[in-house]
Amino acid sequence: MLTLILVCAFISLVFGHGDHQHSLYYPEVSEHEAKSFLHKRHAGHTALSSTASPDPAYCTQLLPGYETWCELHIPYCQEQQEYTREQRCATLTTPCAPGQFCMLTTPCPAHFAHACVDINECDSNPCQNGGTCHDGISKYTCTCLPGWTGTNCEIDIDECLSFPCMYGNDCIEDRINSYKCVCSERYEGVHCETDCRPGPVDVMFLVDTSWSQSEAMNRSIAYMTKFIKHVPIGSYDFQVSLVSFASKPELVFNFTAYRSNSSLLDAVSFIRNERGATKTSDALSFISQEILNPANGARLLSNISHYVVLLTDGLSTDRAQAIQRAQILKATYLGFKIFVVGVGEDIGHEELVQLSTDPSYTFAPDNDDLLFAMLKDATDYGCTDCNSSSVTDVVILFDTSKDSSPLVENSLHSLKVVEKLFDSFDTTNTNVSVAMMTYSNDTQIQFDFHQRSIPDTKAKLYTVSIEDKKGNTAFALSRLQDELFNRSSTGSRPNARKICYLFTNGNWAKTDILRIKQQIVNLHNDGISVNIMVPFEITDSGLHRTLENAKEAAFDPYRVYMIEDNGNSISMAVKSAARDTKYVECPPNIFDLKN
Structure with a gap:
């Protein structure tokens, strides 16, 4: 009974595929979808005979069993579809509108249907140079890759037309979606926007x-x-x-x-x-x-x-x-x-x-x-190219001799100046390292360039006192390099700027001044500046002689600092003296580098 019902149902289904039933197979489908329909149905049907060879007309006739046969012989049937499409589409009472064409919308040979569908303008691959095509109604649009423009992405955009290179520098389009600025003389950067030539x-x-x-x-x-x-x-x-x-x-x-x-x-x-x-x-x-x-x-x-x-x-x-x-x-x-x-x-x-x-x-x-x-x-x-720096090794060279020490009558003025100078170096936040050497007829290192706590250093300053010995400033200057500046064990750095601050009252014998001058010139030639620091009180006698001696011994009068015992004088002089520890370094050919 069940078998009879299924057979009847099948006969009813097949013989119910008259022309009046075509609308049941809408909506319209694409050619790709139509072909895939055949593939999907293939697995669900049984071939009549793999050797059967019906007349091609069977693929368009409503005969029992031949629909299944045709679906099992897809290549054979597909050869018949174009003829069938032409025959079916010729019966259209209204021609397809512009931008449409007639196609078979239902692929089974026994119940073909046809309709007007939109033409896919992108099938001709109109977009060039990697552009992406988007189909529309009777039109298409291309989305171009960067660097291209035009209806079909056929135009190479000239990126130089926007004048991207600054300060009148030349632009060349060296490749697609790219340009290169040819920077002349002083300019640098992608757009020649940076002027690194001073x-x-x-x-x-x-x-x-x-x-x-x-x-x-x-x-x-x-x-x-x-x-x-x-x-x-x-x-x-x-x-x-x-x-x-x-x-x-x-x-x-x-x-x-x-x-x-x-x-x-x-x-x-x-x-x-x-x-x-x-x-x-x-x-x-x-x-x-x-x-x-x-x-x-x-x-x-x-x-x-x-x-x-x-x-x-x-x-x-x-x-x-x-x-x-x-x-x-x-x-x-x-x-x-x-x-x-x-x-x-x-x-x-x-x-x-x-x-x-x-x-x-x-x-x-x-x-x-x-x-x-x-x-x-x-x-x-x-x-x-030019960079700020504070990499400086500083030596406080303090005269403790009985004849030329600034510690006159146990005055602490000179030590206060040393303390203010030390504070101005800001050794915590800069690359300034400070050492201290005292001298009379011989030299003694109080502390070298190795870092230490600021309170300890200041405490060390105030242990300095006058010695009952004759001073030898020229000798002390001659020992600076061997004992401090050129000795790595002291913490000296070979690439650091080197400055000596000589604290004295300048009460030198005339015969000593020439030797002191020569040592200062030698140090200057070796890259070491010597600043002569003369703290004084307004009541000091012989001040004029002190100044003259210091100027005569100094490499340049600018290197002589006469520092009066008052807060403003100390502050201004120390600011000026400490400036040498912060400087700028530039390559000697800085202008040539940019040409």
């Missing part, structure tokens, strides 16, 4: 030509000459202007007067002294109006730095007014910075550190610290 810079030298500078004028000229030889001069590099002052300031030449190093060197060599007082306040007021004046050739662009280099001895006739004017300029004129170089036969360090934009902008004339500090300041943030 400059452009406008430098205005403000030179003290007063009567007190008559013997030091050649040193001012030598300093400017050395500076100019180290920098490129031109409208896209460094421009130099010169202002002299004594009783009043005078513009000697503006920024555009000389466009080459050689012409500038000739120009500065002719500057001469004038009779008159040192009115620094008026000079500062004058340069504040002229350094940023386009009429003088100043370049007022965001990428151009402006500096004043003041060469003076710090002994202004109008000291109070000069310091006040400098403070006003710091607060109100942010467009330029004032660097100060101590040049003269006598140096007032307390004034110099207050005239500069910052105490760290006060410099000795016997090294290139100002030049390197300026080069670093004049490059873009993040450039690493």
